[in-house]
Amino acid sequence: MYLVEPFFETLRYPRGFESGNLVPEVDADYAKLKKKKADYLISFKGKPEIMIEVKKAETKLTDRHVSQLNEYFNNIQNCRVGIVTNGVEYHFYCCNSNGKVGLHPTPFYTFNWANIEGSNIEKLSEFYATLIDLNSIIESAQESFFLEGFEDALFKELSNPSRELIKAIFSHMHGKRLTDSIEKQIKSLINSMSIRACLDRLVVEEAKRNNSGIVTTSEELQVFQTIKTILSQQKQIESKSIGYRDLKGKFCILLEDNIQKKICDLYITPSSHKIDIDGDRIDIPDIDSILKLKKRLIDKALSLL
Secondary structure: OOOHHHHHHHOOOOEOOOOOOEEEEEEOOEOOEOOOEEEEEEEEOOEEEEEEEEOOOOOOOOHHHHHHHHHHHOOOOOOOEEEEEOOOEEEEEEEOOOOOOOEOOOOOEEEEOOOOOHHHHHHHHHHOOOOOOHHHHHHHHHHHHHHOOHHHHHHHHHHOOOHHHHHHHHHHOOOOOOOHHHHHHHHHHOOHHHHHHHHHHHHHHHHHHOOOOOOOOHHHHHHHHHHHHHHHOOOOOOHHHEEEEEEOOEEEEEEOOEEEEEEEEEEEEOOEEEEEEOOEEEEOOOHHHHHOOHHHHHHHHHHHO
16 A cells, blocks of 8 residues: 555546546455455546556565456456556456457566666556556557567478468569469478578668668678577577677677677687687687687676666
8 A cells, every 4th residue: 555556646547436547455256266356446536447466565576466456357347447556557458359358468568666767667668647547558569469470480480381471582583473383492491501591692782771871791690600609509598699789890699689798809800819807808710719718608608686
């Protein structure tokens, strides 16, 4: 109460059963579930639309708490957003789309008093009582969840190409007639090797399109892929967390796209290939020279986790 109510009062949701939006201890009974109460509901024009499940301040929020919130959420009509909080962290969940009942299992927004950033406050302001547009908030959240499936969908398409993809590639090849034989050959050519080759060309093309004057070279990408492969052998390092930023004069290999988590810098020119690990600049004329640095690269990455 002493943490949660002031938080929502700051967003202009005063506590009260008659004049307030923030209503405590609301019945959530359903069928065999008796004497169940939602900790708080926020109502708009008399309709409860946001449900809040509150835990003690020292409680670590888990999926079990989300399940409890979801159980109550399904029992109160009109609710569209659920919040689980321990007064310090606030995890915001939205209703499922595509006719599915209940809440989406992943929060679309998290506010934490221990880690406040400008963008976090900006998102929180969308819930201010005089500005809130729940339809827009939910639409945006559901759209982001939908787009999260893009990489999986792309992987499935590339690992087992559809005829539509083959026909699109065939048309760019300016073929006259797509025979069964040619279709099979094109399908066999869509593999990791051809995709990697196209990826290198795509990165270079994207660099040329922007106006930064920075061009990511195939040599830089080849060294990056070698280092990424080395690091991915360590189970604690997720492959998808390894990325890079190509800056003027150097190529940085990072974790989690965070410049504060820099593993190393590459200095690749037509006449010289060097790597810098913690200020120690080393020549890397070939792949073997990079492999010799395996332990240093992995130790550096682990120290950043």
